[in-house]
Amino acid sequence: MRGPKSPYLIFILPSLIILSAIIIFPFAFNLYLSFHKWDIRFRGAVPEFIGVANYLKAFSDARFFNSLSKTLYMLSLAVPLEFFFGLLLALLFYEPFKGRRLLSIFILFPLALSDAVVGLVWGLTLVPTYGPVDYFMRIFGLWEALGFKKPISLVMTYPMEMIILADIWQWTPFFYIVLLAGLASLPREIIEAAEIDGAAKLNIVRYIMMPMLKQVIGVVLIIRITDIFKTFGLAYVMTKGGPGFASEVVSLYIFNQALQFLNITYAAALTMILIIVITIVINVFIRGYRLRF
Amino acid sequence: MGKKLDNFPGFNKRVSRREALSTAGKVAIGAVVAGVVAGVGGYYAGSLTAAPAATVTETRTVTAAATTVRETVTATVTAPATTATVTKTVTVGAPPTAPVTITLACDAGHNYLPWFDPKEAPEGGHYGQNQAPKIKEVLGIDIVGEEVDPGTEFSIYMADLTGPGKYNIIVYFPTYNGDILGGGWAVPLDEYIEKYRINLDDLPPVYRYLYCSWGGKTYALPYDGDFHALYYRKDIFANTDIRKKFRDKYGRDLEPPKTYDEYLQVAEFFTGWDWDGDGEEEYGTVEDFKDLTWGIFFDRFASLGGLWFDEEMNPLAPNDAAVKALEDLVKITEYMPPGFLEFGALEVFDCMTKGITAMTLTWPDVGPRAGSGEFPVKGDQVGTALVPGYVVGGKLLRYSWTGVGRVMMITVNTPEEKREAAFRVLKWMWDTSVYWVPSGLNGEDPFAYSHTSPGALPHWKRANPAWSEEGILDYMRAAAENFAHGYPDLYLPGAAHYTDILSRYIMMAVRGEISPRDAISRTVEEWRSVTKDLGEEKQKTLWKQQIVEYKRAGIWPK
Numbered sequence: 001m002r003g004p005k006s007p008y009l010i011f012i013l014p015s016l017i018i019l020s021a022i023i024i025f026p027f028a029f030n031l032y033l034s035f036h037k038w039d040i041r042f043r044g045a046v047p048e049f050i051g052v053a054n055y056l057k058a059f060s061d062a063r064f065f066n067s068l069s070k071t072l073y074m075l076s077l078a079v080p081l082e083f084f085f086g087l088l089l090a091l092l093f094y095e096p097f098k099g100r101r102l103l104s105i106f107i108l109f110p111l112a113l114s115d116a117v118v119g120l121v122w123g124l125t126l127v128p129t130y131g132p133v134d135y136f137m138r139i140f141g142l143w144e145a146l147g148f149k150k151p152i153s154l155v156m157t158y159p160m161e162m163i164i165l166a167d168i169w170q171w172t173p174f175f176y177i178v179l180l181a182g183l184a185s186l187p188r189e190i191i192e193a194a195e196i197d198g199a200a201k202l203n204i205v206r207y208i209m210m211p212m213l214k215q216v217i218g219v220v221l222i223i224r225i226t227d228i229f230k231t232f233g234l235a236y237v238m239t240k241g242g243p244g245f246a247s248e249v250v251s252l253y254i255f256n257q258a259l260q261f262l263n264i265t266y267a268a269a270l271t272m273i274l275i276i277v278i279t280i281v282i283n284v285f286i287r288g289y290r291l292r293f
Numbered sequence: 294m295g296k297k298l299d300n301f302p303g304f305n306k307r308v309s310r311r312e313a314l315s316t317a318g319k320v321a322i323g324a325v326v327a328g329v330v331a332g333v334g335g336y337y338a339g340s341l342t343a344a345p346a347a348t349v350t351e352t353r354t355v356t357a358a359a360t361t362v363r364e365t366v367t368a369t370v371t372a373p374a375t376t377a378t379v380t381k382t383v384t385v386g387a388p389p390t391a392p393v394t395i396t397l398a399c400d401a402g403h404n405y406l407p408w409f410d411p412k413e414a415p416e417g418g419h420y421g422q423n424q425a426p427k428i429k430e431v432l433g434i435d436i437v438g439e440e441v442d443p444g445t446e447f448s449i450y451m452a453d454l455t456g457p458g459k460y461n462i463i464v465y466f467p468t469y470n471g472d473i474l475g476g477g478w479a480v481p482l483d484e485y486i487e488k489y490r491i492n493l494d495d496l497p498p499v500y501r502y503l504y505c506s507w508g509g510k511t512y513a514l515p516y517d518g519d520f521h522a523l524y525y526r527k528d529i530f531a532n533t534d535i536r537k538k539f540r541d542k543y544g545r546d547l548e549p550p551k552t553y554d555e556y557l558q559v560a561e562f563f564t565g566w567d568w569d570g571d572g573e574e575e576y577g578t579v580e581d582f583k584d585l586t587w588g589i590f591f592d593r594f595a596s597l598g599g600l601w602f603d604e605e606m607n608p609l610a611p612n613d614a615a616v617k618a619l620e621d622l623v624k625i626t627e628y629m630p631p632g633f634l635e636f637g638a639l640e641v642f643d644c645m646t647k648g649i650t651a652m653t654l655t656w657p658d659v660g661p662r663a664g665s666g667e668f669p670v671k672g673d674q675v676g677t678a679l680v681p682g683y684v685v686g687g688k689l690l691r692y693s694w695t696g697v698g699r700v701m702m703i704t705v706n707t708p709e710e711k712r713e714a715a716f717r718v719l720k721w722m723w724d725t726s727v728y729w730v731p732s733g734l735n736g737e738d739p740f741a742y743s744h745t746s747p748g749a750l751p752h753w754k755r756a757n758p759a760w761s762e763e764g765i766l767d768y769m770r771a772a773a774e775n776f777a778h779g780y781p782d783l784y785l786p787g788a789a790h791y792t793d794i795l796s797r798y799i800m801m802a803v804r805g806e807i808s809p810r811d812a813i814s815r816t817v818e819e820w821r822s823v824t825k826d827l828g829e830e831k832q833k834t835l836w837k838q839q840i841v842e843y844k845r846a847g848i849w850p851k
Contacts, residue, residue, distance in 0.1 A: 039827070040455045041472040041786050043705070128632030129649065130640060151631035156804070240583075243634060244801035259448035261790035262472070263826075 033268035041262055054269035064270060066245050067253035068277070073160060074249065075228045075281075078167045079221065085168065086175020091205065093176075094183050104177075111173045115233025122166040123238045126154045159239045159247035166234050171227075175220060182216035183209065218291040222282060229278050250274055388433030393714040398450065399464035401440035403736040404517065404699060407722065407729045408438050422729055428721050434714050447472070447789065454478045458706025461715045464516050467504045467700050468792075470784035474507035475835045480703040481510045485716040491723065495741040498846035499695050499779030504740075506845070507784075508838035513700035514723050518730070518740025520775045521592050521693045523556075524645050524659045525549050525652045527676035529568055538562075549652075549678040551689065553593060553621050556652075556681045560628035563651035571648060577628030578652040579644040582803065583637040586796035588694045588782070592654065593618035595692035595780040596682040598850060601791075604840065606833050608820035609795075612813055619802055619809035626803055634803065646670045654680060656697075657738040657775075660768040661731065666759025673764040677771035679778060692848075693775040696782030698740070732756040740776065745769040780848065785836055787827045794819045 034054055036047040058064055089107060093100055110118065128134040128151040137143050143151050155162045186209060194204050210217075232251040235241055241248030241256070248256075254274065258267030285291075399405050410422035425436040439460070441449050447469055453460050454473070465473065473479060486493065493501050496515065505513040529535060530547055539547035539562055550556035560577025568575055580589045591599075594615055603610035626633065630649055638658070644650040645659050646668035653659060662668060663675040682691030701722060703715045730739045731753040739745050746769070753765045760768075783791055795816050802812035824832050843849035 040451060041476045043455075043477040123635070127635045127640070129630045129636075130632070130643070134631065153632040153635055156632075156634040242797060242800050243804050244797045244806060256793065259445055260793065261787065262448065262451060263790075 030268045030271055033265045034272050035269075036265050038265050039262075040264060047265070054266050055273070057266065058269055058273055063245060063248070064250075064253060067248045067250040070160060070247060071229060071231065071250045074164055074167070074231060075225060077161075078164045078171070078228060079224050081164075081168050082172045082175050082224065083217070083221065085172045087179055089172070089176040090179035090183055093180055107176060108173045110170045111177075113170065115170070115231075116237050118166055118170045119234045119237030122162065122169070122234075123155060126162060128153055155238055156243050159243065163231075163234050163238055163247055163249075166238065167228075167231070170234075171224065174224070178216060178220045179213065182213045186212050215291065218286075218289050221289075222285065222291075225281060225285060226278060229274065229281075388431070389714050392433060392435060393711060394435045394437055395461045395711065395715050395718055396459055397436050397438045397462045397464070397718075398441050398446075398453070398460040399438065400443040400446050400466075400699070402443070404443075404464065405438065405440050407516075407726075407737065408436065424722060424725055428718060432714075432717055432721065434718055436718065454704060454706065458704065460704055461707040461711060462701055462703055462718060464699050464701050467513070467698055467784060468696060468782045468788050470504075470507060470513075470700075471786040471788050471835060471839075473702070474512050474784075475786055475838070478705055479507075479512040480705055480707065480712055481512055482514070482703070482716065482719075483511050485713065485720075486511060489716070489720055491720065495743050497740075497742070497773075497776045497779055499776065499781055499848070500698070500740050502842040502846040503781035503784060503839075504695075504698060504700050506842050509841055509845075513702040514719050515698065515740040516701045516722065516726070517699035517736070518657070518695070518738045518744075518776060519698040520657055520695045520738070520772070520779055521588065521654055521680050522657060522659070522771055522775045523549060523652065523654050523678045523680050525559075525676050525678065526569075526645075526648075526670070526674060528674045529563075529651055530676065535568060549676065550681045551679075551691075553596070553625075553681045553683060556654075557621070557625055557628075560625060560652065564628040568651065569648050575648070576630045576644075576650045578625065578654065579629045579633050579636060579641050579650045580625070580654050581636065581638050581641045581656075582634045582800070583640075585696060586799045587792045588696045589654065590618055590622055590795070590799055591694045591696075591780065591782075592680055592692065593621055593683075595694065596680075596685075596690045598685050598690060600850075601783045601785070602836055604837075606824060606829070606836055608791075608817045608824075609813060612817060615813045616810045619799060619812060622799070623803055623809060634800070643668075645675060657772060658736060660772070661753075661757055661760075664753075664757030664760035664765065664768070665732070666757075672757070672759035673761050677768045679771060679774045691778050692780035693778050694782065695776060695779040698738075727752055739769075739772055742773060745773040781843075781846075784839055785832065787823055787832075790823050791820055794823070 033047070035049060035051060037050045037053070038047040039045045093104065113121075125131050126133050133154070134151050137151065190212075191204060191208060194208055199208075230251055231249050232255060235247050235249050235252045236255075239247040241252050250270075251274075254267050254270045257263045257270060397408065399408060406422045408423075408425045425438065429435050443466075446465065450460070450463055450465060450469070451472065454476075463473075485491075491514070493511070496505075500515050500518060504515050505511050530549070536547045539545075539559075542562065543558055547559070547562075548555075550559050556578070563575065563577040565574060565576075567573060582589070594609070597614040597618055598611075599614045599618065600610050602608055609615040630636075630644060636644070638656055641653055641655045642659050642662055645653045645655075646663050648670050660675060660677050663670055664672050666672060679691055680693045682689050684690070701719050703712055703719070707715055726737075726741070727744055727749050729737045730744050731749065743749060747766065749769075750762065750765060753769070754760070754762065757765065782788070785791070798807070798812035798816045801807050802809045807815070840849060
């Protein structure tokens with residue numbers, strides 16, 4: 001006779017323990033902190049229950065809303081452009097040609113770099129006086145041609161756009177490789193049949209490939225949408241959220257509150273709000289996109 | 294400003310005296326103690342104003358007994374009109390009877406090297422590092438070190454102090470003094486300072502009272518000094534044609550600027566033409582906007598008599614002076630190279646040592662970096678001077694912001710029986726600091742008069758082969774002058790939050806998004822809100838404790 005559920009419980013117990021330790025406990029502790037005030041900088045300070053005060057403070061915190069708007073701006077530009085360029089590359093590399101493998105390695109290279117490295121590379125590339133972009137702009141007289149009296153700092157003048165540019169450079173290969181794998185898995189005979197029937201290339205992409213890739217595209221988009229909310233390294237390294245508050249994305253703001261200003265409990269409340277925002281955005285996307293799992 | 298260097302301890306002293314620091318030891322100390330003595334000897338012997346060219350000789354006798362190391366060093370300083378001899382005897386105490394392990398946390402990178410440097414090179418820019426093995430050998434104290442990311446060290450230290458308490462010694466930026474000292478996390482050191490006869494007179498007031506003290510007690514010893522200095526291209530400023538051109542244009546001689554109005558004028562003069570003949574257009578000056586924006590603002594604001602808070606906790610008082618300081622900061626940006634807003638400390642240093650700007654107002658590193666000879670602009674091509682100032686109430690007030698730096702403290706989590714051993718480690722690092730501060734390549738900067746006195750000259754010469762003796766002494770004089778005119782960073786709980794807000798609004802004003810007045814009024818408003826969040830009464834009490842230190846340092850307005 002089999003014991004009631006016991007073998008199953010034993011098998012999943014290690015996973016449950018690990019999940020509790022790394023997900024459930026931190027989440028529960030974060031939730032607990034968000035309802036308290038705890039100034040850990042003073043010896044002997046203990047958490048003091050303050051109800052929803054941290055949440056109310058967040059709703060009147062202009063800097064928090066500014067950081068959310070910067071993140072949504074990034075989301076609206078970076079993800080569609082990464083998808084567009086990734087798809088374009090995937091279609092270009094769909095048909096075999098000489099050197100495809102080698103070129104793929106080059107395309108995938110940025111994906112192997114950390115955010116901090118990418119931020120540093122772009123920061124150093126774009127910085128006037130020292131960087132190569134300014135060097136070539138000067139040599140070819142492009143600053144003057146573009147109407148600038150003297151070289152400008154692209155990162156300081158267009159901070160969010162430069163962060164988005166770096167993000168596109170880093171993450172387009174992700175769309176490329178996943179979409180290419182998706183294309184490779186499509187039944188070849190359907191596409192060949194369309195070609196024999198004389199369908200235009202663009203129509204094959206639009207009416208055959210894209211519908212068949214819909215689930216793959218949906219999953220990739222969800223991953224990148226959640227990633228955008230986690231953007232930290234690029235903004236931290238390239239601009240530190242500046243100049244002023246011009247590129248302070250939401251994760252950077254929460255980091256500042258928690259680890260720079262030591263407002264741990266307020267940061268916990270902001271984190272909870274961010275989780276809710278992400279959940280809403282993802283749900284809206286899933287419903288709008290009609291993604292099925 | 295009215296403050297004269299002669300009024301500060303350590304200047305113009307010509308004395309001989311002996312100090313015994315403890316009573317037992319072993320022979321291995323040798324060269325380490327000699328270096329310390331040479332530095333301290335220079336402090337006693339040095340007359341900066343009277344020693345444009347000094348030669349230093351050291352004679353050493355070492356007496357070793359079974360339990361005692363005694364080393365007597367005589368340093369003779371000879372300079373025009375100045376000859377002084379100092380003899381100092383240092384006795385190193387016995388190792389602890391039982392082996393002791395002390396845990397250390399220090400920010401990663403170059404600041405960690407004075408403790409542990411696997412690539413220790415006895416000569417060149419890195420000599421004098423890797424002290425931990427020497428401490429173990431001589432004092433019998435084993436140091437277990439941990440490198441901490443400087444960007445997040447505050448949260449790491451606070452997490453340890455409030456949690457496991459595994460660190461005994463922490464090396465940190467004094468900007469966290471409000472949280473660490475004000476929060477009660479450090480052991481008072483006065484008793485040990487007295488017992489081991491640490492000569493705190495060797496420190497300029499801003500380091501002694503603001504870096505290291507809180508509410509009248511000493512809690513830390515400096516590890517790395519920092520101050521802003523004015524650097525200028527000495528060779529270009531001496532060029533006859535350029536001098537004539539300047540005189541023709543402005544009707545006065547070209548000199549390192551003493552006021553911010555002069556600074557603006559000199560910067561304007563050097564902007565937009567090729568004054569060094571390298572075929573490229575150059576610029577007047579550059580300052581570090583990227584990392585520590587509020588520091589360059591405070592050079593100006595403090596020199597206008599400005600305060601972080603007044604006694605009633607009103608922010609940036611008087612506000613009109615803050616507006617004027619910011620307006621001047623905005624004006625000077627016109628004469629900076631493209632992209633200056635993105636320049637951190639290293640890019641700013643490079644502007645000077647690569648011949649891009651004629652001046653810079655920045656950290657102490659520029660002089661020694663030029664002195665190292667590893668950059669296109671070398672050694673004596675760079676001159677160093679006291680930062681400019683403003684005439685306030687008929688007096689020229691010049692303050693150099695001394696933010697950043699590093700101090701060492703013992704945590705309250707350290708067991709009683711380990712505290713004295715931990716202090717002896719601090720003392721060792723304090724004593725040997727004269728070895729590593731002269732190099733601009735390791736980022737450690739002078740913080741004591743002994744570091745900038747002629748007695749320390751051999752160390753400076755060794756680390757800076759491209760610098761003449763005169764050039765080094767010129768730098769030492771200016772360095773001492775700047776830290777003697779030092780103005781502290783904000784040391785109050787929440788300092789990082791206050792300065793973050795200020796920096797962001799400064800940047801917005803510099804970019805023309807808002808006016809300087811608007812930037813200051815928004816900063817004031819948000820600072821009040823931060824104070825309220827942190828607890829108004831608590832902040833006021835802690836600020837009053839800080840004012841005690843300002844008064845002891847002689848920089849609180851009378």
